[in-house]
Amino acid sequence: MSGKRSLIRSGTTVDQMVRAIGDRIVTGFLRPGEKLDETSLAARFDVSRTPVREALGQLSAMGLVERRPNRGAIVAVVTQEHLASMFESMAELEAICARFSAERMTSGERRSLEIEHQASARLVQLRAEEDYEYFNTEFHTRLYRGAHNAHIYEMTVMTRSRLAPFRRAQFMLPGRLAKSWQEHDTIVTAIMRGDGNAAGKAARDHVSIVSEASAVFAVGDQLRAAPQHQ
Amino acid sequence: MSGKRSLIRSGTTVDQMVRAIGDRIVTGFLRPGEKLDETSLAARFDVSRTPVREALGQLSAMGLVERRPNRGAIVAVVTQEHLASMFESMAELEAICARFSAERMTSGERRSLEIEHQASARLVQLRAEEDYEYFNTEFHTRLYRGAHNAHIYEMTVMTRSRLAPFRRAQFMLPGRLAKSWQEHDTIVTAIMRGDGNAAGKAARDHVSIVSEASAVFAVGDQLRAAPQHQ
DNA sequence: AAGGCAAAAAGTGCATGCAATTGCCTGATA
DNA sequence: TATCAGGCAATTGCATGCACTTTTTGCCTT
DSSP, X not given: OOSOOOSSOXXXXXXXXXXXXXXXXXXXXXXXXXXXXXXXXXXXXXSOHHHHHHHHHHHHHHTSEEEXXXXXXXXXXXXXHHHHHHHHHHHHHHHHHHHHHHHHOOHHHHHHHHHHHHHHHHHHHTTOHHHHHHHHHHHHHHHHHHTXXXXXXXXXXXXXHHHXXXXXXXXXXXTHHHHHHHHHHHHHHHHHTTOHHHHHHHHHHHHHHHHHHHHHHHHHHHHHHOTTOO | OOSOOOSSOSSOHHHXXXXXXXXXXXXXXXXXXXXXXXXXXXXXXXXXXXXXXXXXXXXXXXXXXXXXXXXXXEEOOOOHHHHHHHHHHHHHHHHHHHHHHHHHOOHHHHHHHHHHHHHHHHHHHTTOHHHHHHHHHHHHHHXXXXXXXXXXXHHHHHHHHHHGGGOGGGGTSTTHHHHHHHHHHHHHHHXXXXXXXXHHHXXXXXXXXXXXXXXXXXXXXXXXXXXXOO
16 A cells, blocks of 8 residues: 555544545535445545445445445435435434433433523524534434433434435525524423423424425435436 | 355345344344354355455444454444343334334235234144244234335334344243234234324334343343353 | 463454456447 | 447456454463
């Protein structure tokens, strides 16, 4: 091997490749349907094909990549139907997380959830979409962790990354910011009074609304990126 | 490579290895904590280390295998806490599947669910544990499919396989067969009358009860198999 | 006999090589 | 011009090789 490994440190080379490629998929830098050529990726990251191959295999096991035997790998293309099923799952998973959070969060967790949520109100007024997006992610992650269930956490985070390529445009819609905050508020209130059912329902509705907004963009996007697939 | 590939046909060598090793883990032939030596596995299946390595990577991405850098792979050892979280997740997932099934199953699906369920009553009377176990699996799979949601199906099946090594003893308990059938009956009845909430609740309770029975056995088992782990 | 250290053995991680497969290009044929 | 066969380049799939890390073994010290 010629030079030093560039960025994305820590772990084995394979892990670095999984993260590097996975990130590029999740952030939309690599779009659904795009071809993932082992040789080019290996050259791009200055490693041999072996770790790239292993990474592609793992990403395929995670559902982010699709592998066609002897025909290479592509960024996973999901049908509109499967996309819908993932959004629906996401709504159910968030509902579970919110319900458990209402029942199980420690007082510390409740307090910081509330504080951060209130703080984010400023971002709505300022229309700071970028920053709000960051807080939004934080907020949801708090719910996932608040459920105190490692496996549900895993599934939820995994589903969220698989959906990530399809929800980029989610806050571009006018008025979405304020609406999102209101919905968060309903969830927080329910959690604070320990009402699991209400929290679950509010979270489910919240995600459902977001998903409807995203789905339209998403599929158009993917088709434009890879019209010649299959 | 010397001879022909033995059993487990179709797909690439890597896929075959994933299935072969995965099966052995799920069926309990390989126990939690057991060391998975690349060289021996390669020799055992008469392939080179490369496909075995890739398979272990994928199994690790699926959570069935645990990889420690430079220190080899072992069959995933789960803490009692994580095991509990998986059983709880399973209960929630089954609840979702049952709820959706009640709302979405086609009349054909409803009919065959009912028919098979009634047929299995005979197995209870005959105390045919082996056969009942087969029908039990079928029954639950019907619920997962009946939800008409591909992603929830994936998550549920995956979670079930990760739990499989820990529920082997589940029907050994006396009277468990009849109780299980009764619980199934409650679920079926709710589904037949389209009552999603009742079906969900019944399914959640059903799994919760099974999990309590399994958990005790399971952890003892795993510790006995690999007392020297870490 | 117990503890510690060093050398050897074993095993993993990645690179490279080669056979096999695919897909493309070319050109012949209808 | 459209179609299809054949061959070629590109790419994947697997085996092998080598360097490096971890683990074990055996010897020496105390």
